[in-house]
Amino acid sequence: MALLKLSFGNSKIQKLAQYLGxxxxxxxxxxxxxxxxxxxxxxxxxxxxRITGKITDGKNMRFRCYAASSECAFTAVRKARWYxxxxxxxxxxxxEQIVFSFPLGLKVLRIHSSGYFYSPEYFDAWxxxxxxxxxxxxxxxxxxxxxxxxxxxxxxxxxxxxxGKMDAQLTNxxxxxxxxxxxxxKKRGLPVVCDDxxxxxxxxxxxxxxxxxxxxxxxxxxxxxxxxxIRQKA
Numbered sequence: 001m002a003l004l005k006l007s008f009g010n011s012k013i014q015k016l017a018q019y020l021g022x023x024x025x026x027x028x029x030x031x032x033x034x035x036x037x038x039x040x041x042x043x044x045x046x047x048x049x050r051i052t053g054k055i056t057d058g059k060n061m062r063f064r065c066y067a068a069s070s071e072c073a074f075t076a077v078r079k080a081r082w083y084x085x086x087x088x089x090x091x092x093x094x095x096e097q098i099v100f101s102f103p104l105g106l107k108v109l110r111i112h113s114s115g116y117f118y119s120p121e122y123f124d125a126w127x128x129x130x131x132x133x134x135x136x137x138x139x140x141x142x143x144x145x146x147x148x149x150x151x152x153x154x155x156x157x158x159x160x161x162x163x164g165k166m167d168a169q170l171t172n173x174x175x176x177x178x179x180x181x182x183x184x185x186k187k188r189g190l191p192v193v194c195d196d197x198x199x200x201x202x203x204x205x206x207x208x209x210x211x212x213x214x215x216x217x218x219x220x221x222x223x224x225x226x227x228x229x230i231r232q233k234a
Contacts, residue, residue, distance in 0.1 A: 002087055004088070008028050013028060013113070016110075028103075029112070042060050044063055044065045046065040053071060063215050067115070098129050109136055109139075141158070142161060143160070144164075148174070159204070159205045160175040177212045194213060
């Protein structure tokens with residue numbers, strides 16, 4: 001069976017490993033192509049062409065997805081994410097395919113620093129994976145609000161990523177908001193994460209707390225950014 005590609009080289013993943021006191025190979029992310037696997041994306045929607053990497057922004061885009069920009073800039077990153085997507089879609093059993101690809105010693109996995117749960121069947125596969133591997137802590141973002149309410153294993157933490165097509169249905173669920181600066185976060189009464197500590201979104205997600213991220217990455221003209229910015233993932 002072929003192995004899916006996990007990422008250990010992302011600077012944020014490396015800092016999370018350091019923050020948790022774990023070996024750098026114990027923390028990883030699993031990624032898919034941005035945009036193409038994000039059916040509920042709206043304000044952050046962007047696509048990097050599979051072949052050329054050229055960016056196409058969604059019609060309602062207010063801030064460009066950082067992950068799409070990475071795929072535009074780095075061919076190897078783009079190819080790895082498409083490889084994962086193709087392999088999963090051809091897998092007889094997605095949950096088994098995912099678990100089979102885990103290296104020994106894996107303790108924490110971010111599900112999607114790029115991409116999202118592109119179908120109910122794919123999301124269900126991750127729920128089964130978390131149940132099969134209670135020794136691993138899984139965390140991630142989603143724009144599909146009902147996924148927060150699904151019965152999941154305790155080792156599977158999710159936060160709603162604001163800026164999608166289900167924002168109007170949000171009530172009191174834990175959510176992440178992308179903001180232009182710390183003042184906007186303060187107005188909303190939200191703590192800013194991934195600023196002083198580049199990995200503390202993990203803690204907030206695991207605790208079921210809402211928070212803000214300051215916009216970051218290559219943005220089109222007219223999108224507000226700041227000098228002291230953190231990685232945007234929404």
